[in-house]
Amino acid sequence: MCKEFDVINQNPKRSDEPIWWGLFGAGGTWFAMITPVTILVLGILAPLGVIDAESLSYERVSEFATSFIGALFVIGTLALPMWHAMHRLHHGMHDLKLHVGVAGKVACYFFAGLISALAIIFVFMI
Template sequence: MRRSHEPIAWSLFGAGGMLLAFFGPGLVLTTALLPWLAAGDPQAAHAAIGALLAHPLGKVLVLACIALPLFHTLHRIYHGLHDLHLQAPRLPMQLLCYGGATLLSAISAWWLLLV
């Protein structure tokens, strides 16, 4: 029996889903809504987020919050297309979905290093 390598994709998918479920609403609240609704001073909020991005741990956290949900989404789209019978050849679709998630994650990591 040939072992499936799906566990790699599924682990990233699962991690992204968990992260989104736990931190997603909080992230939207703190980065998009609170600065405008509650903080009263958008510039101070902007500076605070800037400080978070300047710290190595902050970079890791933000990268995790971008990269893992990307893998989660594209994994679901890849299998969703299969379920909808919109199946293109396997390898190009894998390259497009998982390669796309890898590429976008790498660009995010590069951008985070430059901040």
């Protein structure tokens, strides 16, 4: 047998990192592409009067937020950037030599999961 193949681990340990990296990537993408548009529409165009105030009335916004697409939008806006931020915080602490181990990982991802759960509860309570 060739020596090259002796270093290949035949029984690699399964990692949970692909799950966290997937949520990190989704949150980063959402934050980079959707959040600026949301800020533009709600924070700049609406106050300047470019968008009619009636189109952002409570009734219309409530109707949108309770629709399937609106609920996904609200949950995505609250949850996905939080997963991104907590993953970045977890790895940032490691980069700063603050090795908090499994407890830090659990704390970061628990907090992101809590915010996600609260976002889902919030949408269903509207």
